[in-house]
Amino acid sequence: MSHTAIVPDHQMLRNYLLQHRLPLYFSKPVMNHILSYMAAATSKGFRGKVVDLADYSPCHRTALGHFLTHGHWDERILQHKVKQESIRHVLRESTQTAEPLFVIHDDSICKKTKPSSQAKSPIEQTGYHHSHLEGKTVWGHQVQATIVQCGAAALIHSIDLYDRKKVHPDGSVYTKIDHVCDMAATMPLPPYGGYALVDSWFTCSRIIDSYATAGYHLIGALKTNRILYPQGIRISVQHFAAHVSKKDVHLVTVNGSSYWTYRYEGALNDIPNAVVLLCWPEQAFGQPKALRAFLCTNVSLETETICTYYSKRWPIEIFFRQSKGNLGFETYQVRSATAFIRLWALLAWTHLFCTVGLEQPCSFGDGLRTVRKQVKQDIAQFIYDCGRKNIPFQVIQKRLKLA
Structure with missing residues (x-):
């Protein structure tokens, strides 16, 4: 029948x-x-x-x-479609709203169980990586993701494996910073300004220069051991912060939370001029462990605007959490690199569909x-x-x- x-x-x-x-x-x-x-x-x-x-x-x-x-x-076709579609949507949003375009970079660990030394076919390309979330070294895949955002639209742009064994033609190691610099070269010119948003790992002169060439400023977190030169004096952020008094700061409110903020403009190592913001939560001013520092290469931006723009980096953290909780980003068990890279391409495609593939975004x-x-x-x-x-x-x- x-x-x-x-x-x-x-x-x-x-x-x-x-x-x-x-x-x-x-x-x-x-x-x-x-x-x-x-x-x-x-x-x-x-x-x-x-x-x-x-x-x-x-x-x-x-x-x-x-x-x-x-x-x-060829999973690269699907990856290209995701990049093409995400850029198309945010460019249209920027053109319609006259808002800046944001490119957000971050990395995460897809944690796996370390195989026995006798395992015949362990999961490929795994290794030890430091997990900031767990505060220790874990075994698994390190993944670099890029989100593009404008207004309410925050869309996955790429998911890539960080392979520490990858090298340049001259034999030097291909680093995570190299990957971000390469991504910067693929970004379109933003119609109403653009900003790369990164954590402290990626706040460096090479990425700043790469995004400047593409027409973007950079706003990034800054480690408190970075060196400033106020009045030509060489001093670290954390030691400089110890000399900041209550009369030197003003209160800034971002997304309902208030922070005491000090604004420095001047040179850093390898960066001739930028704005550095020293921030403390309203109830923790002067506490060394509560200090956070941020850098912005656009010195014309107001302090509150810099803080507001940097808060737009949060969607990439949400992406990792949602993908691991709903799309199996951390629980896959395929062993070959080809298989899990294809899974990531399918994951990005599905995530994009759920955000812009329905009747309305x-x-x-x-x-x-x-x-x-x-x-x-x-x-x-x-x-x-x-x-x-x-x-x-x-x-x-x-x-x-x-x-």
């Missing part, structure tokens, strides 16, 4: 793939696998494992594992709930249609892998 209804049709997801002309680049089986990933990744409890994908695909998990590890498709959380609801409706519609066609219940069970 022939049955035409073999799997639920997720038309909303399929339309998004067609909208971006992915059938021009990928075969029909690859398209179906991408569709299955998007349906699975937006479901509750998704862990990024192949067995999770199999629940939303007519294929066996071994076929899905082959698709990720050995499949003949929305937050990832709202988009995720909308897609989850639609996928459930698609499955319910599939069961209903099968009933109308008198397809036996045992066949439906088999198609949905419930038998």
Whole structure:
């Protein structure tokens, strides 16, 4: 007996793939696998494992594992589409609102279990990395991500593996700073100004110069051992802060929180001129452990504006948290580098879909709930249609892998 209804049709997801002309680049089986990933990744409890994908695909998990590890498709096309679409949206937002464009860089650790020395096929490209979140060295993958933002739109732009074994043609190590400098060269000229937002690891002259060439200023956190030159005197930020009194600071409110702020403008090591803000929470002025410092290369910006702009770096922290909690960014178990890099490309594509792929742009959380609801409706519609066609219940069970 022939049955035409073999799997639920997720038309909303399929339309998004067609909208971006992915059938021009990928075969029909690859398209179906991408569709299955998007349906699975937006479901509750998704862990990024192949067995999770199999629940939303007519294929066996071994076929899905082959698709990720050995499949003949180019994940770079998907990565390029994510970059292209994210830039298009924020440029349009900037043009319409006359607001600056922000490029946010950060890294994170996808923690894994260290394999036994006897393991025959451990997860590739893993190693020891320092986790700022846990305050210790952990085993796993170090990932660099880039978010582009303008107004309410904060979109994933790229997810890249940091490979400490990668080298330049001259034999020198390709560092995380090199990666950010390369990303700066790919950014479009911002129509109403632009800022790179980084943590203290990336606040250096090379990245400042790279973004200046691209037409952007930089606002970044600053380590308190960085050297300033007030009145030509060489002194670290933390020692200089000890000489700042209450009459030298003023109160700045950012996103409902207030901070005592001191503004320094002048030279730093390797940086001829910039603004440095020394900040303390309102109730902790003068406490060394509460001191935070920030650098801005646009000396014309007001203090409160610098603080407000830097607070826009927070979406990248939210991205890491949401991706690890909902899209299996930390719990995947594929072993080959090809497989997990492809998973990251699919993850970025799905995250972008949940934010700008629906009827109107929305937050990832709202988009995720909308897609989850639609996928459930698609499955319910599939069961209903099968009933109308008198397809036996045992066949439906088999198609949905419930038998």
